[in-house]
Amino acid sequence: MTETARTNTRDIARAAVRAQLAQVAFELFHREGFDKVTLDDLAAAAGVSRSTFLRYFGTKEDAVLAAFDGHDRRLADALRARPSGEDDWTALRRALDTVIERYHQDPAAALATTRLVRETPALCARHLEKQHGWRPALAEALAERAGSADSADSPTLGQSVRAAAALDCLNVALDHWLASDGRLDLVDLLDEAFAALAPR
Structure with missing residues (x-):
């Protein structure tokens, strides 16, 4: 061997x-x-x-929280793989499908994990801290999509704000999904959250 x-x-x-x-x-x-x-x-x-x-x-x-390890990398990779002509906001929404995939695979387990994290202050705080670390990876992926040779090293303020807003949309959608005890469709909730901030 x-x-x-x-x-x-x-x-x-x-x-x-x-x-x-x-x-x-x-x-x-x-x-x-x-x-x-x-x-x-x-x-x-x-x-x-x-x-x-x-x-x-x-x-x-x-x-x-090990269940969320690697989400930042998968999200950033999915974002980079989106079509170049797609606007940032749509690309971010589609990239988040990689995160909510597990909610479709085992909705009951996903709901139980979400409830445990959201309803335990220590877990919720650590999870939000972990998510805060996803933002730079998403902003860098947005910068790379913009096509500037050195943009990945310094995302713009707008790219950083869009990355943060996308993660907030995910969290609000998850909160509503949890409040419905999993009865509402998470994809629909995430779409609605993104639509609320979509450029007019």
Whole structure:
């Protein structure tokens, strides 16, 4: 077996263990309440030592918010892949389809995750902080779409504002979707949120 193959196998195994630990954590948080569960509880429920759990997740919040890892990269890549003639606002809306894809794949699990994050102050604050970090990646992708050779290094104020507004539209749509207990269509809500800020 080559070193590359060993590395890939190790990465796959690590990702599988990480996903399993996250699932155990989510089930325990859902059943007991996020604030009542300790790191020791999580380790015991997963059948691993506390130190093993901490090798995969540094905090309780990380065990939940890992589900959102890589969203900034996927969003930026999707944005860059949009047709060049498409306006920024439409391109941002279409790029967000990559984020809400999982809501279609497993609506019940997505609703439960959204509820846990939104209704737990520590998780909500960390998630918003994480999302704040997505904005530069989106603004840079918008700058690249504009075609200026050095624009990716310095997005304009307008590009940064549009990136921030797009993420706010996503959050408002998610809040309305959660308030409806998943009965409303998230795609329709996101479309409506974007339409409210669309250039007239």
